[in-house]
Amino acid sequence: MGMQEVMEGNQQRVEVNILLLGAHNVGKSALTVRFLTRRFIGEYGDIESVYSRVETIDGQEICINIWDSQFTQVGEKSCCISDKQLQWADGMILVYDICNRSSFDVALQQLQQIRRSRKPSSVPVVIVANKRDLQRHRNVSSEEGRLLALSQRCGFFEVSAAETYHGVLLVFHRLVDLVRERRALRKTSASVRSIVRSVSAVFGKKRAE
Numbered sequence: 466m467g468m469q470e471v472m473e474g475n476q477q478r479v480e481v482n483i484l485l486l487g488a489h490n491v492g493k494s495a496l497t498v499r500f501l502t503r504r505f506i507g508e509y510g511d512i513e514s515v516y517s518r519v520e521t522i523d524g525q526e527i528c529i530n531i532w533d534s535q536f537t538q539v540g541e542k543s544c545c546i547s548d549k550q551l552q553w554a555d556g557m558i559l560v561y562d563i564c565n566r567s568s569f570d571v572a573l574q575q576l577q578q579i580r581r582s583r584k585p586s587s588v589p590v591v592i593v594a595n596k597r598d599l600q601r602h603r604n605v606s607s608e609e610g611r612l613l614a615l616s617q618r619c620g621f622f623e624v625s626a627a628e629t630y631h632g633v634l635l636v637f638h639r640l641v642d643l644v645r646e647r648r649a650l651r652k653t654s655a656s657v658r659s660i661v662r663s664v665s666a667v668f669g670k671k672r673a674e
């Protein structure tokens with residue numbers, strides 16, 4: 466057995482749950498299918514489901530679970546993301562269509578809901594401006610998207626699910642990276658906390674003696 470296999474045998478498989486959000490028709494399914502199959506098939510059914518794909522990134526096996534959500538509008542302005550979705554997701558891809566101004570507004574509302582929801586308030590989010598192949602019908606400038614992302618500390622990509630695989634791949638990989646960075650950070654701060662605890666336990670004891 467080679468070294469590589471031994472190392473891999475000792476490694477736990479990492480799981481990353483990615484939730485796709487955004488208004489109707491923005492291309493959530495197209496992006497998901499592009500990432501999973503490298504293809505663009507043009508028409509997508511209305512099934513809401515979770516798909517998985519195992520990838521090796523930096524020598525680490527990562528199981529990427531993708532929940533392609535259905536946008537549900539309750540009332541005038543609603544864009545409810547369910548608690549279940551919020552709890553499930555390690556990272557989110559928020560999609561709008563550059564030709565559709567109202568899909569940008571929906572993205573903004575959903576982002577506000579994500580940030581308001583208490584637990585995953587700092588969950589990594591990547592904003593995706595899709596359908597960049599339809600330049601002539603553009604209604605939302607790149608700057609607006611970039612500015613929103615900047616102000617909300619999100620990643621930002623402008624892509625065309627219809628035209629290229631590579632751009633879509635970058636979106637998913639960036640989000641996986643952000644999720645892993647965040648996990649590493651939490652681990653570090655947890656171990657710093659435990660060091661601080663044991664140091665103060667020692668000093669506390671000394672002082673008491």
Ligand SMILES: Nc1nc2c(ncn2[C@@H]2O[C@H](COP(=O)(O)OP(=O)(O)OP(=O)(O)O)[C@@H](O)[C@H]2O)c(=O)[nH]1
Pocket residue numbers: 487488489490491492493494495496506507508509510511534535536595596597598599624625626627628
């Ligand atoms: N020109 C162009 N069309 C796209 C692109 N991505 C998706 N579409 C088309 O846009 C339509 C909607 O795509 P979907 O992937 O079904 O969108 P969705 O967000 O999953 O839609 P819902 O499931 O209704 O919420 C389809 O007709 C796609 O072929 C793109 O990058 N460029």
